[in-house]
Amino acid sequence: MPTIDLTGKAAVVTGSGRGLGLAYAHALAAHGASVVVNDVDGDAAEQAVKSITEAGGTAVAEVVPVGGAEAADRLVGRAVEEFGRLDVLVTNAGILRDKVLWKMTDEDFDAVLTTHLRGTFTCARAAAVRMREQGEGGTLVLVGSPAGQRGNFGQTNYSAAKAGIAAMARTWSMELARASITVNAIVPVAATAMTETIPALAPYTEALRNGQPLPDFLRKGEGFGTPEDCAALVPFLASDAARGITGQCIGIGGDKVALWSHPQEIRAAYADGGWTSDALADAWPTSVGAEPQPVGIPAPKIPEA
Numbered sequence: 001m002p003t004i005d006l007t008g009k010a011a012v013v014t015g016s017g018r019g020l021g022l023a024y025a026h027a028l029a030a031h032g033a034s035v036v037v038n039d040v041d042g043d044a045a046e047q048a049v050k051s052i053t054e055a056g057g058t059a060v061a062e063v064v065p066v067g068g069a070e071a072a073d074r075l076v077g078r079a080v081e082e083f084g085r086l087d088v089l090v091t092n093a094g095i096l097r098d099k100v101l102w103k104m105t106d107e108d109f110d111a112v113l114t115t116h117l118r119g120t121f122t123c124a125r126a127a128a129v130r131m132r133e134q135g136e137g138g139t140l141v142l143v144g145s146p147a148g149q150r151g152n153f154g155q156t157n158y159s160a161a162k163a164g165i166a167a168m169a170r171t172w173s174m175e176l177a178r179a180s181i182t183v184n185a186i187v188p189v190a191a192t193a194m195t196e197t198i199p200a201l202a203p204y205t206e207a208l209r210n211g212q213p214l215p216d217f218l219r220k221g222e223g224f225g226t227p228e229d230c231a232a233l234v235p236f237l238a239s240d241a242a243r244g245i246t247g248q249c250i251g252i253g254g255d256k257v258a259l260w261s262h263p264q265e266i267r268a269a270y271a272d273g274g275w276t277s278d279a280l281a282d283a284w285p286t287s288v289g290a291e292p293q294p295v296g297i298p299a300p301k302i303p304e305a
Contacts, residue, residue: 004239007032010083011238012075014066014123015093017044019192020143020227022051024090027231028238029057034083038075038093040065058083066093066119072126085134088238089127090141091120091165098154109157116161120168124183128176137180139238142169144185144249146297149260153296166249170262173247182246184237187260188230189223189253200300214254222300223256233257267291 006028016025017039025035029052037052037059039045045061052059062078064071079086094116097108124140131138147155148162169185176183189195191214196205201224204214208226218224233252236242249260269287271279 004031004235004241006088006235006238009033009087009238010036010079010085011088011090012036012038012079012086012123012127013090013092014038014075014119016090017041017048020188020190020230021090021092022048023227023231024092024141024234025059026052026055026057026228027235028088028090029059030055031235031239033088033235033238034058035060036075036079036082037061038066039063065115066091066123067114068118069122069126071119072122075123076126076130080130086127086130086138087136088139088141088234089123090143090234091123092143093119094143094158094161096155097157099156100154101156104156112157113161116158117164120165124168124172128172128179128181131181132176132179135179137243138182139242140169140172140176140181140183141234141237142166142183142185144169144187146187146189146251149187149249150297151295169249170247177246180243182237182243184246185249186230186233186237187249187251188227188233189251190225190227190230192227195224198300200302216255217303218300219254220256223251223253223258224300225254229254266293 011028011033013021013025013035015021016037025037025048029035037045037048042063045063049059049061060082062075064074076086095112097112099108120142127140142165144165145162147159148166151159166185169183172183191205191208204218208214214225230252251258251260267288269283
């Protein structure tokens with residue numbers, strides 16, 4: 001098996017003061033990359049840098065909320081200033097403003113889209129400019145979510161942003177191919193502040209905090225684990241071993257790694273001369289509409305006591 005060695009590479013990980021982002025930053029540093037840790041919480045960012053350096057890695061902090069072009073330029077500029085280059089960008093920063101449609105405000109919607117979707121766009125644009133100037137390729141890892149793949153109750157803003165991120169990964173993989181820049185979306189599933197509010201998982205996340213391992217039905221059956229379980233995918237995608245992987249949505253969590261399908265037509269029907277509304281009503285139940293697609297993230301299958 002190839003040894004993943006990122007020595008000499010520089011990475012930016014947004015939203016890496018804690019949780020999944022911190023796990024990604026640690027994993028990159030452990031494989032030799034120098035890392036710009038980003039967060040809006042200065043204390044969290046500095047503590048993250050300290051934990052990475054104490055483990056033998058190299059990291060610096062850049063405290064700025066992602067979203068606008070200025071923040072993106074600061075992050076790329078910091079990598080170049082400190083390490084002379086930029087090779088890897090991980091767009092992990094995110095917030096939640098969960099509400100059902102009729103209660104969600106413009107501010108709730110805009111805040112989430114600004115951080116997740118616009119932040120991914122501006123940071124990726126700035127990184128792509130720098131990587132193309134360097135002429136040595138690079139890696140963009142965009143962080144998606146099952147909510148963006150399937151939708152999720154109460155998460156209009158978050159689901160829309162994450163679906164957009166998956167679409168951007170596919171688009172940018174084509175646009176940046178000639179520059180040897182790979183672009184993939186990862187779909188992590190882990191015990192974080194964003195998942196610990198799920199009632200069915202609450203007892204297990206609490207037990208995890210108390211040092212107890214997650215049971216196999218979660219780690220294997222649900223693909224649900226710790227942030228560290230998701231982290232290995234990032235250094236892999238940044239390595240030479242993954243140079244041929246681009247435009248994909250890859251899920252990881254617990255003991256499971258999976259490739260998500262792209263949206264595609266699954267059934268079709270035809271009518272000579274085109275369709276009328278009445279003809280659609282007649283044909284739908286036994287043709288195109290015979291197997292409606294499910295929506296939403298499936299509830300965890302908790303074994304009966």
